[in-house]
Amino acid sequence: MSSETQKILSTDGIPLEESLKKAEKKNKIKAFLLVTPLLLFLIITYIVPIADMFSRSIDDKMVTNMLPKTYKAMEQWDGKELPPEEVFEAFYLDYKILVKNKTAGKLQTQLNYEKNGFKSVLKKLARKQKKFEEGNYKEQIMKVHKRWRNVEYWRAIKRRAPAYTYSKYLKGVDMYSNEDGKIVQVSEDRRIHRILWSRTLEVAFFVTLFCFLMAYPIAHLLATLPMKYSNLLMICVLLPFWTSLLVRTASWMILLQQQGIVNDFFVWIGLVADDNRPEMMYNKTGTYVAMTQILLPFMVLPLYSVMKTISPSLMRAGKSLGATPVVAFFKVYFPLTIPGIGAGCLLVFILAIGYYITPALVGGASGTLISNQIAYHMKSTLDWSFASAMGLMLLTGVLVIYWIYNKLVGVDNIKLG
């Protein structure tokens, strides 16, 4: 029997497979058109900004574009001794244009990042070069400042030759590539980012843990109480959720300050002396308390939605089969809530790791997180490429956590509602 005769035909003689495809084509197009707006929205608001952030974080074209002739001339230079005359000449010509266009300041700043003290050397050169004569630029430049005789300054220029750099990422973990091109750590007293990273992870971890410990009984109550009580409890959970984040953080400031209600209460019950009120704000304690309260609903809701689906007869079955309530809980109930625990922990952890407003307001110096550092570079130093690099590192961290979670629990097991 040939395969031709085996093919099933529809009533009008077209092979069934083809006519099925034809009939479903319209639906497929319709379905695609329906999701197109969302797809475009995602691309515009999510994919494009991330791509832009990435290119910004590795972009180092500014210096490259400012000194085109210099870098062309430097291609032949091995960087061991002072560069030849052509490099000096090319640099002189490039720099002249920059000074003329009044953009030399940017170059000075950028090169100063590479080598401390470069700025003053370049400023002096800008003043003196007007009187330069044609020819033998090497001598003339070296005469302006003795540092031009130091090969390290020329190496610093050469290091900025590539149009792309990963130096911002190194800076994000307190490292840099030194004059010899080796990646080394910055001196110990300047390692601030690593402290912030570890603090961010620590805060996110403990906030997740506190949220879990508090949310589990709440969610269990919500799922098991009779309707009229559980509705009230649900409102208690959701009411803060609906309140503005700023308002909630501000109210924690009122509660936690040294003359605040919590401290007053502690003094009143005699827990602490009036002249020795503990500081509960502008440090890590404040960050923990406020963030746990603010992120609690994100843990309660996924847990609740999972617990709601667990039939009470399962616990009864466990008990009737001879398990004590504790054993029945850990062998029967708890394993069934793992999808909710996973979803809640992932949600809270990811939100906590990038939390900004609350640590900024109640965190003080010892309670700020990496997000505050990113904001600082966005708003104050205007080092956007560094801010982008750190933002991407944060995003990568979140993705890694997601990946680990997927390996351990399985993303398919997540239940959000």
Next chain:
Amino acid sequence: MSKKEDFVKFDKVDKSYDGKVLVVKDLNLDIKEGEFVTMLGPSGSGKTTCLMMLAGFETPTNGEIYLDNNPISNIPPHKRGIGMVFQNYALFPHMTVFENLAFPLRVRKISKEDIEKKVDKALAMVSLSEFGNRMPGQLSGGQQQRVAVARALVFDPSVVLMDEPLGALDKNLRESMQYEIKHIHESIGVTVVYVTHDQGEALTMSNRIAVFNDGKVQQLSSPDKLYEEPVNSFVAEFIGENNTFAGEISDISNGSCKVKLDKGEIIANPISVKSVGEKTTVSIRPERALIDPKDKMDNNQKGKIEEIIYHGDHTRVRLNLLGNSEFILKVPNSSQNLDIKLGNEIDIGWNSRDARALDPK
């Protein structure tokens, strides 16, 4: 070993949830060891509450429950050693079938080899030996049910409770499961307390049936007695089909009585009536009334056929008889040519001992 007479004993048990309404009233019930007792009743009659009290998930408001002569009201469920099959099976969805069955054994700290032996035996008993590694979600409803039964039996409990275990199955499967559970009970001799609202199920499976209504046991007897000799009109109504006549006793003597109806008079068997003038409801099973009776019967009436419903193996005929237009007859589907046509008047006869004069409704 002789069977203990009152292995499970409910002694004057009351149960109220809200302090206003008694769900179970003054319940007394003795169950023999190895017996299959069904609690049968409409929903809200208190049968499930009784089961939950026995399992330990509810406490009696008053009275005491004894298991093997020990009061158990203060014993928590996990120490009672009572197996239970739940309405929705309550299999642990995150465990395999094997783990589900091993659960009661593991919490009892039984050795691994013994667990494997017992689980294999239990799975073989419900013919699911091949399914040990499946998850409950991968099984059909009937298979899940069998796993639930096996799990309730695997740790050799003295009593197994079943709370409407077959309610979610389709009709054919339900019937085959009824036989299967009955056979399992017969082969291992465990005491079973079974709750259902399906009288067919109760009649098929049980040694004895306790008919519940309104928080009380209306009658506790074997299935045949329950059907043939209901003690009150609720039981007569609830179990099987039933034709009723409401009337008044006009004469009572020598184990028979005359009941005066609105139209005419019938002779009946006095069950719960004692004196002339009492109101009564007379109950007659449809299959006990015959068309054109050949033998002499002490009740003979004429009825008009109002409706004929074909049921395959039998035909149901609705008659208007003595002012009752809901009188049902069951006529076996034989080649015998009876004069059953709509509108025909036919002769109907029944014996007075099958017409039971019960309490008035």
